[in-house]
Amino acid sequence: MANLGEVIGAASAVVKGMGVTLKEMMSPTVTENYPDEPAKLQERYRGAHELQRDENGMEKCVACFLCAAACPSNCIYIEAAENTDQLRISGGERYAKVYNIDYNRCIFCGYCVEACPTDAITHGHGFEIASYNTSTLIYRKEDMLVKIPEGAKPPVIAEHAEASAH
Numbered sequence: 001m002a003n004l005g006e007v008i009g010a011a012s013a014v015v016k017g018m019g020v021t022l023k024e025m026m027s028p029t030v031t032e033n034y035p036d037e038p039a040k041l042q043e044r045y046r047g048a049h050e051l052q053r054d055e056n057g058m059e060k061c062v063a064c065f066l067c068a069a070a071c072p073s074n075c076i077y078i079e080a081a082e083n084t085d086q087l088r089i090s091g092g093e094r095y096a097k098v099y100n101i102d103y104n105r106c107i108f109c110g111y112c113v114e115a116c117p118t119d120a121i122t123h124g125h126g127f128e129i130a131s132y133n134t135s136t137l138i139y140r141k142e143d144m145l146v147k148i149p150e151g152a153k154p155p156v157i158a159e160h161a162e163a164s165a166h
Ligand code: SF4
Pocket: 070, 071, 072, 073, 074, 075, 076, 101, 105, 106, 107, 108, 109, 110, 111, 112, 113
């Protein structure tokens, strides 16, 4: 037979639970009009990935493979290449010549983002990536790389610009 303490504990749990229910009943109803209006996503929403650049426009990825090692779905494919004086793509010794993410397999766990030592890979807010053609779900570096910041002139771009001017 339940003692008085257990009865009071159970009763207070019911009151607490009902309090949450009543509070929610009094809150205004929120209706999302997606797709007629843009979806409202939280700041930390994990959408399709973005590959970031630094303030000079250089790619932040230094092809260290830590994201690929951390990925539980094995869906990141990277080919590394060396930066040279003639061709400098990132601030490190190497850059990702090829960087693919297979969204057929990605579970948006964010482990790759956490593993990256240079904050090169982040989650954007893109989520409309559904497709009937699975081959379109392999995103390449060119699909994920952010634009060069306004006013920035990465060395490799500057060299190309000079060459084409002559
Ligand atoms: S979010 Fe998770 S599953 Fe997707 S690429 Fe990153 S580590 Fe892999």
